[in-house]
Amino acid sequence: MEIKEVIDTRTRKLFVELPFIIYKGNSCWAPPLKKGETESLMPEHNPAFDFCRAAFWIAVKDGKCVGRIGAIINDRYNKDRNENLGRICRMEFIDDPEVSAALFSTAELWLKAQGVDGLLGPLGFTNLDTQGLLIEGFEHLQSVASVYHLPYYQTHFDRAGYVKEIDWVEFRLTISSIPEKAARLADMIRDRYKLKVIHCYKKEDMVRYSDKVFTTLNKAFSDLPFVVHFDKKMEDYYVKKYFNFLNPKFVKIIETEQGEFAGFIIAVPSLSKAMQKANGSLFPFGFIHLLRALKHPEVADLFLTGVEPHMQGFGVPSLLISELQKALIEANVGFVETTGIFETNQKAITTWKNYDHIQHKRRRCYRKMFV
Numbered sequence: 592m593e594i595k596e597v598i599d600t601r602t603r604k605l606f607v608e609l610p611f612i613i614y615k616g617n618s619c620w621a622p623p624l625k626k627g628e629t630e631s632l633m634p635e636h637n638p639a640f641d642f643c644r645a646a647f648w649i650a651v652k653d654g655k656c657v658g659r660i661g662a663i664i665n666d667r668y669n670k671d672r673n674e675n676l677g678r679i680c681r682m683e684f685i686d687d688p689e690v691s692a693a694l695f696s697t698a699e700l701w702l703k704a705q706g707v708d709g710l711l712g713p714l715g716f717t718n719l720d721t722q723g724l725l726i727e728g729f730e731h732l733q734s735v736a737s738v739y740h741l742p743y744y745q746t747h748f749d750r751a752g753y754v755k756e757i758d759w760v761e762f763r764l765t766i767s768s769i770p771e772k773a774a775r776l777a778d779m780i781r782d783r784y785k786l787k788v789i790h791c792y793k794k795e796d797m798v799r800y801s802d803k804v805f806t807t808l809n810k811a812f813s814d815l816p817f818v819v820h821f822d823k824k825m826e827d828y829y830v831k832k833y834f835n836f837l838n839p840k841f842v843k844i845i846e847t848e849q850g851e852f853a854g855f856i857i858a859v860p861s862l863s864k865a866m867q868k869a870n871g872s873l874f875p876f877g878f879i880h881l882l883r884a885l886k887h888p889e890v891a892d893l894f895l896t897g898v899e900p901h902m903q904g905f906g907v908p909s910l911l912i913s914e915l916q917k918a919l920i921e922a923n924v925g926f927v928e929t930t931g932i933f934e935t936n937q938k939a940i941t942t943w944k945n946y947d948h949i950q951h952k953r954r955r956c957y958r959k960m961f962v
Contacts, residue, residue: 592657592689594697597647603629605649605656610683611871612656614739621733621863625871627832631720632661638824639716642667644705647681648697650690658684658691662698663716664705668819677702679712680721684747691747699959709960711756711817713738718818719829723759723931723954724748731951734892734928735862737761738954745955753957757816759931761952762943766919766927777913780906785848788914791839800844801830803852804897811897815933817956833894836862838885840922843914845907854898856911858919860888861928890926891919908942 597606607628614620630636632647643665650658660682669675679698684690702710715721725733725740733739780786791797805826812818821829841858865884869877898907919927931954932939 592650592652592693594648594650594693597632597649597659602649603632606632606647606659606681609649609656609659613683613685613741617739618867619730619732620739621735621866622869622871623735623866624869624873624877626873631716637716638822638828639665639720641824642819643716645716646698646701648694650684650694652687652690657687658682658694660684660694660698662701662710663714664702664707665716665819668817671820675706675708677705677707677710678714679710680715682713684744686741686743686747688747688750692751695747695751699961703961708962709958711956711958714817714956717821717825718812718815722817723956726758726953726955728761728952731763732863734761734930735866736859736892736894736930737928737952748957751959753959756956756958758934758956759954760934760940760950761931761954762929762946762948762950764927764929764943765947766916766925767947768920769913769916773909773913776906777910780910784905786853786905786907786910787846787848788910789844789846790914791842791844793839794834794837797834797837797839797842798830800852800855801826804855804857804895807852807855807897807899808895810900811903833859836860836881836885838888838922840918841891841915843911843918845911847902852899853902853905854896854907854911856896856908856915857894858891858915858927859894860885860924861890861892863890888922888924890928891924892928892930894930912942 595602597603607625611622634640643663645661645663647661649656661680663678663680665678682694684694713724721738723738724744725738726745729742805821809820836859838860844855845853847853862881862884865880868880929943
């Protein structure tokens with residue numbers, strides 16, 4: 592077996608295509624777009640390299656690529672949090688202890704050489720990148736905003752000495768008519784605090800608010816684990832990456848009577864099944880499957896919610912959820928996937944438990960210290 596650093600087009604291609612081999616035929620895995628995955632590894636395309644150091648490797652055994660791993664040091668995050676930790680990311684491997692041990696060892700040695708005290712992971716460049724190891728819910732279809740792994744991965748992490756840091760939980764909600772009590776509460780919040788609901792009808796409406804969305808995101812998420820501040824370059828990167836997958840009707844914004852930005856909620860039509868049909872490529876026919884999923888969604892993924900800190904406690908989330916639910920019902924969306932919520936966020940968990948729901952998936956972030 593040989594470990595090779597990803598330094599050229601060939602090794603990068605092997606790195607990106609490995610999950611398509613490991614999960615081939617798996618009905619629960621939602622493949623990413625290969626082009627986007629490839630560009631995420633390249634400093635000329637991914638602005639996170641402005642404040643991150645990173646390296647990636649593949650494992651080759653008997654002439655075949657059988658594993659991969661990445662290591663990242665987010666210097667901006669470490670400075671903001673007064674920490675000195677690295678990250679491992681994008682690890683995939685066959686169920687072979689020799690392979691996983693070599694990959695973990697390679698990433699850890701690189702991180703040690705960079706002078707960090709330990710590592711967290713799986714974590715990506717930012718909190719809008721891939722995060723966590725799936726440890727429950729293997730029988731459920733992956734959301735494209737989440738991750739998928741096979742059950743044996745957890746055993747390899749445990750064997751390598753990684754310990755739990757924190758978990759995310761995911762819910763699947765059944766969307767039905769808005770309860771009269773919830774509707775009255777939303778109306779009361781809107782009238783009491785003189786809040787205005789901004790509806791988006793076309794993509795230009797969303798672009799107009801993108802700066803305010805990321806400004807609120809930076810403030811509202813600043814105290815959460817693994818979160819890094821988004822600058823203008825990162826904002827533009829994620830707008831470009833996700834913009835075409837948004838349905839304006841599923842974007843709701845709240846302003847105060849004075850026109851100040853108060854909060855937002857963004858859901859996206861589920862693209863999981865469409866991504867399976869596209870199998871990593873938009874062309875020649877992949878884009879057709881995506882367009883169909885965008886126009887006629889049966890499931891929506893709750894992507895992001897943010898409320899200005901000074902507006903928290905005014906019931907803005909309840910109003911946002913109510914307005915989004917109206918749009919989902921109108922579009923005949925029957926289910927919502929919440930993606931990841933920290934297991935410690937009891938307020939959000941309680942909110943989703945008020946719906947007809949199942950808590951069906953769990954992802955884990957691990958820690959391993961060197962000193």
